[in-house]
Amino acid sequence: MMLTMSIPTRLPLSPPPSTSTSTSTSTSHPSPVLLPDRACTLLDGCATIPRLLEIHAAALRAGIHSHPIVNFKLQRTYASLGRLDRSLSLFFSLTDSPNVYLWTSLIHSHASRALHSQALSLFSLMLSSGVAPNAHTYSSILKSCPLNQGRAVHSHVVKSSLANEPYVRTTLLDMYARAGDTESASHLFETMTDRTLVTSTAMITCHAKNGSVDDARRVFDSTIDRDVVCWNAMIDGYTQHGRPNEALSLFRDMLSSKIRFNDVSVLSVASACAQLGALESGRWIHAYAKSNGIDVGEAQVGTALVDMYCKCGSLEDARLVFDGIGNKDVVAWNSMIVGYAVNGLSREALRLFSDMTQLKLRPTDITFIGVLSACGHAGLVDEGRRLFHSMKEDYAIEPKIEHYGCLIDVLSRAGHVEEAYELVKSMPMEPDQVLWGTLLGACKLHGNASLGEEIAEFLVANGLANSGTYTLLSNIYASKGDWKNVARARALMKEHKIQKEPGCSSIEVDGRVYEFLMGDLSHPKSGDIYAMLEELREALKARGYVPRTELVLHDVDEAEKERVLSVHSERLAIAFGLISTRPGTPIRIVKNLRVCLDCHEVTKLISKITGRRIVVRDRNRFHHFVDGACSCGDYW
DNA sequence: ACATGGATAG
Numbered sequence: 196m197m198l199t200m201s202i203p204t205r206l207p208l209s210p211p212p213s214t215s216t217s218t219s220t221s222t223s224h225p226s227p228v229l230l231p232d233r234a235c236t237l238l239d240g241c242a243t244i245p246r247l248l249e250i251h252a253a254a255l256r257a258g259i260h261s262h263p264i265v266n267f268k269l270q271r272t273y274a275s276l277g278r279l280d281r282s283l284s285l286f287f288s289l290t291d292s293p294n295v296y297l298w299t300s301l302i303h304s305h306a307s308r309a310l311h312s313q314a315l316s317l318f319s320l321m322l323s324s325g326v327a328p329n330a331h332t333y334s335s336i337l338k339s340c341p342l343n344q345g346r347a348v349h350s351h352v353v354k355s356s357l358a359n360e361p362y363v364r365t366t367l368l369d370m371y372a373r374a375g376d377t378e379s380a381s382h383l384f385e386t387m388t389d390r391t392l393v394t395s396t397a398m399i400t401c402h403a404k405n406g407s408v409d410d411a412r413r414v415f416d417s418t419i420d421r422d423v424v425c426w427n428a429m430i431d432g433y434t435q436h437g438r439p440n441e442a443l444s445l446f447r448d449m450l451s452s453k454i455r456f457n458d459v460s461v462l463s464v465a466s467a468c469a470q471l472g473a474l475e476s477g478r479w480i481h482a483y484a485k486s487n488g489i490d491v492g493e494a495q496v497g498t499a500l501v502d503m504y505c506k507c508g509s510l511e512d513a514r515l516v517f518d519g520i521g522n523k524d525v526v527a528w529n530s531m532i533v534g535y536a537v538n539g540l541s542r543e544a545l546r547l548f549s550d551m552t553q554l555k556l557r558p559t560d561i562t563f564i565g566v567l568s569a570c571g572h573a574g575l576v577d578e579g580r581r582l583f584h585s586m587k588e589d590y591a592i593e594p595k596i597e598h599y600g601c602l603i604d605v606l607s608r609a610g611h612v613e614e615a616y617e618l619v620k621s622m623p624m625e626p627d628q629v630l631w632g633t634l635l636g637a638c639k640l641h642g643n644a645s646l647g648e649e650i651a652e653f654l655v656a657n658g659l660a661n662s663g664t665y666t667l668l669s670n671i672y673a674s675k676g677d678w679k680n681v682a683r684a685r686a687l688m689k690e691h692k693i694q695k696e697p698g699c700s701s702i703e704v705d706g707r708v709y710e711f712l713m714g715d716l717s718h719p720k721s722g723d724i725y726a727m728l729e730e731l732r733e734a735l736k737a738r739g740y741v742p743r744t745e746l747v748l749h750d751v752d753e754a755e756k757e758r759v760l761s762v763h764s765e766r767l768a769i770a771f772g773l774i775s776t777r778p779g780t781p782i783r784i785v786k787n788l789r790v791c792l793d794c795h796e797v798t799k800l801i802s803k804i805t806g807r808r809i810v811v812r813d814r815n816r817f818h819h820f821v822d823g824a825c826s827c828g829d830y831w
Numbered sequence: 832a833c834a835t836g837g838a839t840a841g
Contacts, residue, residue, distance in 0.1 A: 303832070331832045338833095365833040396834040403835095427835040459836050466837080498837040505838095530838040561839050568840060600840045633841050663841095789841090815841050 229257035231265050238268040244276050261290055267297055274304035295326050303335040311339035330360040337366035342374035365397050372401030377410075384414075392418065396425045403432025423454050431463040439467035440708060443476060458489050458496050465499040472785035472812050473703040474507035481516075492519045498527045505534025508783055508810040508817050510543075525551075525559055532565035538817040539826045541573035560592050567601035571608060572816060574830055579605035596622070600630050607637030608830070612646060628659055635667045639674060647671040655687065662688070662695040673745050700764035700786045704775045711767040714759075720771065727770040728761060734804050735797060743793040760793050765811060769801060781808035789813045795831075799823050 234257075237250050251269055254260045260269075266285060273281040286293060286301055298321040305314035318336045321328065328336070333352055340348055349367055357363050364387065371380035380401045387394060395418040402411035415421070415429045426449045433442035446464045449456060461484045468477035481500055485491055491500060497520035504513035517523070517531045528551045535544035548566045551558065563586045570579035583602045586592045594602075599622050607615035615634060619626050631654055638647030651668040654660040669684035698713040711718065718724060744756035751759070765786050772782035790798070790813045802809045803823030811818045819826035 299832080307832095329832095334832050360833095362833045369834070391833095393834050398834095400834065422834095424835045429835090431835060457835090462836050495837045500837090502838065524837095526838050528838090533838060559838090564839050571840080595839095597840045602840095604841065629841055636841075 229253045229259060231259050231262045234259060234262075234265045235268055238265075238272050241272055242276075244278065247272055247276060263291070263294070263297075267300065270297065271300050271304070274300070279304055279308070279310070292324060293326070295329055295332065298326055299329065299332040299335060302332060306335045306339040314339040315344065327355070330357050330363050333357060333360075334362040334366040337363075337370045340370050342370075342376060345370040345374060361391055361393065365391075365394050368394060368397040368401060372397065372404055375405055377401060377405045377407065392420060392422060392425060396428050399425065399428045399432065403428065403435065406436055408432045408436050408438060421454070423449075423457055423460065426454055427457070427459045427463060430460065430467075434463045434467045434470070437470070439470040439473075442467040443471075443473075456487070458484075458493070461489055461496050462499045465496075465503040469499075469503040469506035471701065471703065471708050472507050472783060473706075473708055474504075474509055474783060475703050475706050477503045477507055478512070479706070491516065492521045494520055494522055494524050494527050498530050501527065501534065502530045505530065505538065506812070508538060508812060508819065510535065510538055510540060525556055525562070528556060529559065529561045529565060532562060533568075536565045536569035536572065539572050539819070541569035541575065544569035545575075545578070558586075558590060558592075560586075560595060560598070563592065563594075564597055564601060567598060567605065571601055571604040572827070572830070574605075574609050576605055576609045576611065596624050596627060596630065599624075600633055603630060604633050604637075607634055608640065610641055612637050612641055612643050616646060628654075628661060631659070632661075632663055632667070635664065635671075639667050639671045642671075642674055644671050644675055644677075655691075660691070660693070662693045665693055666695070670746070696788065698764040698786065698788050700768040700784050702768040702772050702782065702784055704772070709768070709771060711764045711771065713764045713767075714762040715764065715767055718767075718771065720774065723774050724767055724770045727774050728766060731766075731770065731797075731801060731804070732761060735800055738800055738804070740797065740800060743791075743796070746791055746793055760791075763791065763794050765790065765794055766797065769798065769809060773805060773807070779806065781810060783810045784812070786811060786813045789815060790818060795825065795829075799825055 234250065234254050238247075241247050241250060251260075254265055254269065259265050266289060270282045270285045273279070273285065282301060282304060286297060289297070298317070302314050302317050302321070305317060314336060318328075318332070321332070328351070333348065337345060337348060352358050352363055352367065364383065368380050368383055371377070371383065380398065384390070384394065384398045395414055399411045399414050399418075402408070402414065411429060411432045415425070418425060426445070430442050430445050430449070433439065433445060442463060446456070446460065449460070461480060464480050465477065468480060481491065484496070489496060491497055497516055500516045501513045504510070504516060513531065513534055517527065520527050528547065532544050532547050532551075535541070535547065544565055548558070548562065551562070563582065566582050567579055570576070570582065579602055583594065583598065586594060586598065599618065603615045603618055606618065612634070615637065619630065619634060631650060635647055635650055638644070638650065647668065648671065651660070651664055651671075654664050665684050665688040669681050672678070672680040672684060699710055701708050701710045703709075709718065715721075742757045742760050744753055744760065747756040747759050765784050768784045769782055772784070776782070790811055795818065798809055798811060798818070798820050800823065801807070802820035806822075809820040811820070816831065817826070818831070
């Protein structure tokens, strides 16, 4: 055996329970002489710890406590009620050496509770005590195996000739899938002559988890008699890999093939709508789930819907679902808090945080991401500092680079750029690109050219620069009117062959999501869209709007710079929204990059001119434009 | 005893 594992450091030997005195007169008291058969029946119907202690005491009094089946059931019932400590002490107090069922049950209780190292230790003990594992044992222990130990177990499986057991094969596949070893999983799958629906589903999940969604689809297409789990695995593969449109479309295929969806389907599809910012589709799936008996007040489903509504910029809907969740856990609170934060409703985020702590719910590191980013969006410097320290002092949560990133954003955006820089230097971890980007962005915002240049040059010299670095560097110079250095930044970008990610915005109209690239001419309604843009241009000019052509980095004349700005992807999407929806309908845009300053000004004006609410979700946050003003208060 | 599963900076 190649497995190297440690023996449990502590074998709990807690005394037997002594609660029997108070229950001796109870009507549910077992008969005076408890027989093994009767004890087993009682244990099978036992659902609470007090009841279990009662039966356990009776078994002790009757002297049947070491009866192999009674002991097994006691042990298993303790495990099922979350008292693994008692399961272990029963197990290790056995006089006879445990058989394979006892070992397997114990290993399973640990493995299924993600107590992997304990499960592995027990498995190791089992092997050294000379008991041969069976198919159940392997299928349990494989859940706890990292790749190396998984391979070792695999070779044991082969030797033990259990390799064709369906449960064993599926967990082997799953083990390779978890370890990211698609090749071994595929090999295993390809060599199977009798694939079952479950093994195919495991293979689909494996491909999907490792990003080969198209390979997953091939397996999916070749699988016959697919059930809801199989469909969900494929749908979620699309969702988890940034292909939400395909997820939605496959969900519709599932409905038309008469497969009943379940709550897991809703989780996936809600997340797809969240990614798309597709409120209409999101509302549809919410209503559809409700009318098909899915409990949207259940924490997991409710939370997925809360997140979906937040990411579609509809906080009212999100809050309604949130308030309807029966047993709100920390994940539900986190998603609502983060949702308020990303939408710029910082006060609401902080209020919810205080509600949550008042309910004695323990915040997590993600809660602090939420409240710290809320502080960043609202310029709440003191509150940000206070929360950052409270995280460590009051909740013993060690700040991660993301938390430093938030605090650095809070400080630097508010103008404390030097203090933020000092914080970066004092962090216990290496700053990453994102963090440098935050600081650079603040340098640009506050015209701190010297520090901005220092950081940017450092990033360029160390090969850490991305297109954003060059753009920011160039913008820093542009905001100072230093055109020579703007040109130099542009030249550097060319020299390093840095490609700028093309801007792309999308909008949902009638349940369909339309995408627009910058300068896109491919939409069938392109003519109307550009006519609308021209109309808007006139209206904007009449209101004294002057294009911020200095933001354009290309080496072209003024008129061309103006044209470049006017076809930024969000403007095409907004124009399309204006011509495709009734007057007064809010327009919701999702953009892959940050909104530029010029588009931000223009969108404010468009909201004024057209009387429309315009909600723009950019790479970082939401902007809600109403009547000429933006919810961010121009603090972004 | 196996397969699907809600929240994460800028």
